[in-house]
Amino acid sequence: MELKDIIKEKNLVYRKTPLMTDNILSYCPGCGHGTTHRIIMEVIEEMDIQSRVVGIAPVGCSVLAYDFMDIDMIQAPHGRAPAVATGLKRVMPDKFIFTYQGDGDLAAIGTSETIHACNRGENITIVFINNGIYGMTGGQMAPTTLPGMVSSTSPYGRDVKMMGNPIKMTELVAELPGTIYVTRQAVHTPGAVRRAKKAIRKAFENQKLDKGLSFVEIVSSCNSGWKMTPVQANKWMEENMFPFYPLGDIKIDGEMVSKKESQKITQP
Amino acid sequence: MKELRLMKGNEAIAEAAIRAGTDAYFGYPITPQSEVLEYLTAEKPHERTGMVVLQAESELAAINMIYGAASAGRKAMTSSSSPGISLFQEGLSYMAGSELPCLVVNIVRGGPGLGTIQPSQADYFQATKGGGHGDYHLLVLAPASVQEMADFVPLGFELAFKYRNPVMILSDGLIGQMMEKVELFEQRPRATEFDQSWVTTGKTSDRERNIITSLDLDPAGMEKHNRHLQEKYKKMQQEVRFEKIMCDDAEYLLVAYGSSARVCQKSLQLARDKGIKLGLLRPITLYPYPYQVIYELTDQIKGILSVELNTGQMIEDVRLAVNGKTRVEHFGRFGGMIHSPDEVLLAFEKIYLKK
Numbered sequence: 001m002e003l004k005d006i007i008k009e010k011n012l013v014y015r016k017t018p019l020m021t022d023n024i025l026s027y028c029p030g031c032g033h034g035t036t037h038r039i040i041m042e043v044i045e046e047m048d049i050q051s052r053v054v055g056i057a058p059v060g061c062s063v064l065a066y067d068f069m070d071i072d073m074i075q076a077p078h079g080r081a082p083a084v085a086t087g088l089k090r091v092m093p094d095k096f097i098f099t100y101q102g103d104g105d106l107a108a109i110g111t112s113e114t115i116h117a118c119n120r121g122e123n124i125t126i127v128f129i130n131n132g133i134y135g136m137t138g139g140q141m142a143p144t145t146l147p148g149m150v151s152s153t154s155p156y157g158r159d160v161k162m163m164g165n166p167i168k169m170t171e172l173v174a175e176l177p178g179t180i181y182v183t184r185q186a187v188h189t190p191g192a193v194r195r196a197k198k199a200i201r202k203a204f205e206n207q208k209l210d211k212g213l214s215f216v217e218i219v220s221s222c223n224s225g226w227k228m229t230p231v232q233a234n235k236w237m238e239e240n241m242f243p244f245y246p247l248g249d250i251k252i253d254g255e256m257v258s259k260k261e262s263q264k265i266t267q268p
Numbered sequence: 269m270k271e272l273r274l275m276k277g278n279e280a281i282a283e284a285a286i287r288a289g290t291d292a293y294f295g296y297p298i299t300p301q302s303e304v305l306e307y308l309t310a311e312k313p314h315e316r317t318g319m320v321v322l323q324a325e326s327e328l329a330a331i332n333m334i335y336g337a338a339s340a341g342r343k344a345m346t347s348s349s350s351p352g353i354s355l356f357q358e359g360l361s362y363m364a365g366s367e368l369p370c371l372v373v374n375i376v377r378g379g380p381g382l383g384t385i386q387p388s389q390a391d392y393f394q395a396t397k398g399g400g401h402g403d404y405h406l407l408v409l410a411p412a413s414v415q416e417m418a419d420f421v422p423l424g425f426e427l428a429f430k431y432r433n434p435v436m437i438l439s440d441g442l443i444g445q446m447m448e449k450v451e452l453f454e455q456r457p458r459a460t461e462f463d464q465s466w467v468t469t470g471k472t473s474d475r476e477r478n479i480i481t482s483l484d485l486d487p488a489g490m491e492k493h494n495r496h497l498q499e500k501y502k503k504m505q506q507e508v509r510f511e512k513i514m515c516d517d518a519e520y521l522l523v524a525y526g527s528s529a530r531v532c533q534k535s536l537q538l539a540r541d542k543g544i545k546l547g548l549l550r551p552i553t554l555y556p557y558p559y560q561v562i563y564e565l566t567d568q569i570k571g572i573l574s575v576e577l578n579t580g581q582m583i584e585d586v587r588l589a590v591n592g593k594t595r596v597e598h599f600g601r602f603g604g605m606i607h608s609p610d611e612v613l614l615a616f617e618k619i620y621l622k623k
Contacts, residue, residue: 001273052340052470057481066479072468074339075481080332083324087336088468089458090320091292113332116325213443 017041019050023067030230033061033218035187036129037068039197040098043204044071053096054082054088058110060102061135065158079110082117083108083134096207098125104134107143107169121178121212125203128169128215132241133224139225143167146244151225160165170217174250182251186219186242188234199249210256219245273453277417277443280450281347281373282307284421285319289458290371291342292320294333299385300441301375303311304347317458320595329351330357331372333361339480341467343425343460347373349441350391351382351411353399360434361400364497365482367466369428371421372406373437375444377605378467386604387401387442387527389577393437396555396585403494405501408554409509413576422456429462431504438554440577442527443448458623506552509552510561514540518547521565522612524575525551528600532575534609539616546616554582569594570622575612576600595620 019041027033044053050071057065059078066073076084081099089097105113106128117124133151134140141151141158144166148157158166174182181203185196196218203214219241223233249257275283282304285293293313295305305323313319320337324330330346337344353374363370376391378384395408407427409420420437428435452561471477484490511529514536515521524532529550539546549565551558562572572594574583580598587596601607601617607615617623 050470051472054468054470056336063483064485066477066481070471070477072471072478073480074336074468075366075479075483076335077332077358080328080335080359083329083332084336084339086322086329087292087294087333087338088340089336090322090333091337091340091342091344092469110326113329116329 014216019045019068019070021068025068026064027061028224030221030223030233031061031157032187032218033129035193036127036180036196036218036220037065039187039193040100040127041069043197043201047204049096049204052094053098053192055086055096056088056099058099058101058105060105062100062102062129064138065100079105079108080113081105082110082113082122082124082126086117086122088121089122091126093123096125096204097203098127100127101129102131102135103130103142103144107167115173115176117174118213118215119176119178123210123212125206125207125214126216127200128217129220130165130217130245131220131225133222133225135222136227139222141164141198144188146240168245170215170250174256178212179215179251180209180254181206181214183215183249184217184219184245184247186237186247188237217245219247270454273450273452274447275414275450276303276445276447277415277439277589278303278375278445279307280414281437282311283452284418285345286311286313286316287388287453287455288422288425289317289343289456290319290345290425291458292333292337292344293346294322294324294330294337294344295346296324296327296330296348298349298352300377300418300444301347301349301373303444304373309332317455319458327355328358331356334370335359335363335368338363338370339468340591341460341464341469343371343458345371345373347375349375349377349389350379353394357394357400360406361402361404362482364404364406365402366462366480367432368434368480369425369432370434371424371428371437372434373439374463376438376440378602380568384604385441387440387577387606388602388604389440389526389528390581390602391438391575392554392578392581395436396557404497405504405555407431407433407440407504407507407556409435410438410552410554411443412526412529412550414446414450417443418450418452422453425460427507429460431500433500433504438526440527489535497536505556507553508556508558508560510558511550511552512561513548515546515547515548515549515565518565518568518614519545519570520547521569522546522548522575522616523551523572523582524548525554525582527606528575528577531609532612535612535616538609538613544621557585559585559589562586563591563593566590566593572596573619574598575607577606578602
């Protein structure tokens with residue numbers, strides 16, 4: 001059998017979505033950003049909404065997200081993406097608007113913009129990448145850094161008495177009446193990627209309902225910032241991040257999901 | 269239909285915003301400009317024109333909502349007063365960097381810090397020299413009447429879209445709060461006639477994706493972008509606007525803008541009554557600044573008094589304009605105090621006529 005006999009539509013098992021550009025990803029090998037970018041673009045392709053979607057990139061590692069996503073994009077000031085999205089959506093209510101934000105961006109400097117966009121129930125989608133560290137600036141302590149976790153500004157581990165506690169933004173915004181769908185996912189295994197993609201699809205579909213904000217947290221590893229190999233980082237994430245930031249749906253269709261149900265959903 | 273009304277400066281701004289076809293206003297309450305947001309929410313502009321009005325959770329959020337709406341190529345505006353304008357600076361720097369049009373109104377109050385709620389012109393440097401980080405300029409309009417408060421709204425949008433640059437109306441609590449007769453212009457459409465090829469409204473198959481950003485990690489690219497911005501600011505110089513009052517035979521000149529110019533107009537009358545040949549140059553655009561016309565006046569002028577509601581900011585531009593050819597001094601009350609016409613004349617006489 002020759003190569004040309006193999007390259008046929010019926011044999012196609014994987015292809016890159018055309019909505020991802022051919023630019024070389026600036027992310028470290030092992031990072032969850034690339035996978036998350038891809039599944040968002042796949043959802044946009046599958047929903048056939050490229051001409052109706054605008055993404056908002058934050059400050060942080062994903063500041064250059066617009067280099068990789070073949071859609072109209074805005075780069076927002078640090079933490080302000082939900083406000084930018086609010087302005088955009090309010091003048092274009094029929095478009096699909098999403099923000100893509102890291103933990104420093106969303107849960108530290110942009111806490112106010114995040115909480116108020118969620119509370120107003122802006123009809124947008126927020127994708128929140130939580131890796132517990134400031135990746136781009138070189139691995140400093142983030143608002144989501146775990147207690148005892150080492151970073152370049154908590155070199156002896158996060159001392160919660162002195163440095164404060166990690167903040168669970170996703171649980172926090174789920175309590176607000178303006179959110180319709182709140183979930184926490186991961187992208188470190190094929191199963192997790194499938195579930196995360198389903199969550200992102202739902203978060204985008206929700207914009208058609210005009211019933212509030214959809215919030216998808218992706219717990220991700222930052223092996224460079226954590227000073228681990230990609231495999232070690234995924235293992236460390238499962239053992240340390242997931243117990244503190246448990247995966248699963250927190251709020252569906254405006255209703256809080258009980259912890260028991262949530263765990264059932266996340267079982268492989 | 270043109271319409272005459274007695275209005276506060278702040279109300280005139282708000283009514284003009286609706287009539288100018290503004291797409292969105294995002295704001296946060298602060299004295300002495302809260303009437304703008306109050307008027308807009310009471311007026312239901314979404315019913316009149318489809319205009320969006322939203323009270324933001326902070327000035328930081330408000331300016332970034334503007335950033336979002338402006339990215340869609342819409343006419344977006346906000347208003348605030350000095351402490352709030354300080355919080356706008358991050359967003360304004362980003363918008364100048366990514367070349368977004370918008371209109372920002374500053375109803376200046378005395379500072380620094382929380383300062384006072386009374387009128388001041390202490391934000392001149394911040395408004396005209398950039399304000400936020402980086403090499404950039406806002407185009408700055410300085411109304412001296414409630415009529416100009418209204419008229420500068422559509423003018424501001426026109427300039428903002430013409431140059432894809434934030435425009436600021438720099439006024440103060442005096443003009444914001446006082447009532448005057450205003451002739452309101454007719455309702456204009458929300459659409460703009462300017463180029464919209466750059467907007468982020470969703471990538472269609474007939475074009476490449478549009479990106480709104482002020483980031484370029486390559487310093488050579490960033491230098492190039494800065495050169496482009498400077499070229500634009502050079503082109504903006506043609507927008508310079510000013511008013512010459514009794515300058516033809518003037519031997520001395522007052523330079524004042526906004527509410528200070530209103531006070532100085534009376535000082536001029538008092539001076540003329542005493543036989544002093546005093547003129548007034550009122551810059552209407554503070555950026556670009558009318559350097560050339562001030563320079564040309566130096567041939568006939570023995571001295572200039574820069575009269576400002578601050579401790580001496582615009583005087584630096586007046587000195588740049590005259591380039592050492594004429595003596596330039598400053599007079600002004602500050603911190604929320606307003607000079608009287610007599611005070612200005614007395615200060616002028618003390619400095620230049622040695623009285």
